[in-house]
Amino acid sequence: MFICDRICAIREAKKLSLGDIEKRCGLPRAYISRVENGHTLPSIETLEKRAELPGGFSLDMGPDNAA
DSSP, X not given: OOHHHHHHHHHHHTTOOHHHHHHXXXXXXXXXXXXXXXXXXXXXXXXXHHHHSTTOOOOOOSTTOOO
């Protein structure tokens, strides 16, 4: 599974909208959409920083842990 598919699957499993992620992580929803659609890749630093924020969008990258 590609990172774009993984991010989208986790967001959908948690029943979050792009707007919810924007509010929690501070990333523009257009950027999140481009990542989910495979048009751009987030840096490791971006993923790490967003996962550390209170209420951040946690990305458990273990096998099939989308819930």
